[in-house]
Amino acid sequence: MPNTLKWAVGAALIAASQLAMAGLAQVQISNLTLSASGGAGWYWLPKGATWLSPTAGAATGLIAPSFDDSVAGWHGDALASSVTDGTSVAQAQLTSETSGGLNGVTAQASVATTGGQSGWAFAQVFDGQIMVGSNTTITLSETIDNIFASGPTTQANAYIELCTTDFTTDICSPLNFAEAFVDGNSPAYSGPNVLTASWTNPGSTTWAKMHIGLTASADSLANTIPEPASIALVVTGLAGIGFSRRRA
Structure with a gap:
């Protein structure tokens, strides 16, 4: 996985975690x-x-x-x-x-x-x-x-x-x-x-x-971790974005 995509996935998971905490x-x-x-x-x-x-x-x-x-x-x-x-x-x-x-x-x-x-x-x-x-x-x-x-x-x-x-x-x-x-x-x-x-x-x-x-x-719950299904959706979505960029 390219570093930029890894960073994007990490940022999205942090954002999802923060959203789940609210x-x-x-x-x-x-x-x-x-x-x-x-x-x-x-x-x-x-x-x-x-x-x-x-x-x-x-x-x-x-x-x-x-x-x-x-x-x-x-x-x-x-x-x-x-x-x-x-x-x-x-x-x-x-x-x-x-x-x-x-x-x-x-x-x-x-x-x-x-x-x-x-x-x-x-x-x-x-x-x-x-x-x-x-x-x-x-x-x-x-x-x-x-x-x-x-x-x-x-x-x-x-x-x-x-x-x-x-x-x-x-x-x-x-x-x-x-x-x-x-x-x-x-x-x-x-x-x-x-x-x-x-x-x-x-x-x-x-x-x-x-x-x-x-x-x-x-x-609100501190240190909340997104559900696996939510993580999979985020990763899949961002991976798709990365793939389309590589093809462009």
């Missing part, structure tokens, strides 16, 4: 909608109440070395968190809604890691109580704009959930839950583009618990 996970939603129907036909989202914890937040972290960042706020606020280490980065972001509600809020979480770094990102759109009028059905929906995972240990998900609560215990059912999920073994999302979940108040005005969030995590 981890990428990302998820993004839009068109968030909360509606009420039937019964009394109303709901109330407390905002800024001193007797409640903030309902929204963004948090990110990279593990080696340790970096982390987080911010808490109320639903409808613009919040963002980001950490960076070289070429590795974790980001989480929520946009604001002018009336302080939830309708129209967008959110995203993403992690890109290389060289043995690991990271995570969490966009908490809402995690708290909602008051629901008697015999009213509340419905949550959101559009999955993007969800993707690539790398040895990666995952991304978006979820919405509605639960019965007495402020001490939450009773949650799969019937009131929806999720979009991918990981490194199944990076292509094939589920619905719009997630929807509903909860019906069976009696007089009461409280429910609502969870809306995005998570992304990614690990």
Whole structure:
């Protein structure tokens, strides 16, 4: 094998190894909608109440070395968190809604890691109580704009959930839950583009618990060696290039 071809094969294997080391996970939603129907036909989202914890937040972290960042706020606020280490980065972001509600809020979480770094990102759109009028059905929906995972240990998900609560215990059912999920073994999302979940108040005005969030995590493996099949493809391809050059 000519020296130039040996060098090209070596460089390609290094590049393939570096590519295999990378981890990428990302998820993004839009068109968030909360509606009420039937019964009394109303709901109330407390905002800024001193007797409640903030309902929204963004948090990110990279593990080696340790970096982390987080911010808490109320639903409808613009919040963002980001950490960076070289070429590795974790980001989480929520946009604001002018009336302080939830309708129209967008959110995203993403992690890109290389060289043995690991990271995570969490966009908490809402995690708290909602008051629901008697015999009213509340419905949550959101559009999955993007969800993707690539790398040895990666995952991304978006979820919405509605639960019965007495402020001490939450009773949650799969019937009131929806999720979009991918990981490194199944990076292509094939589920619905719009997630929807509903909860019906069976009696007089009461409280429910609502969870809306995005998570992304990614690990990258140091000293990753490409699979033999990948090596064979690279070598064969470069050998073909070298052969065509020698014939020219």
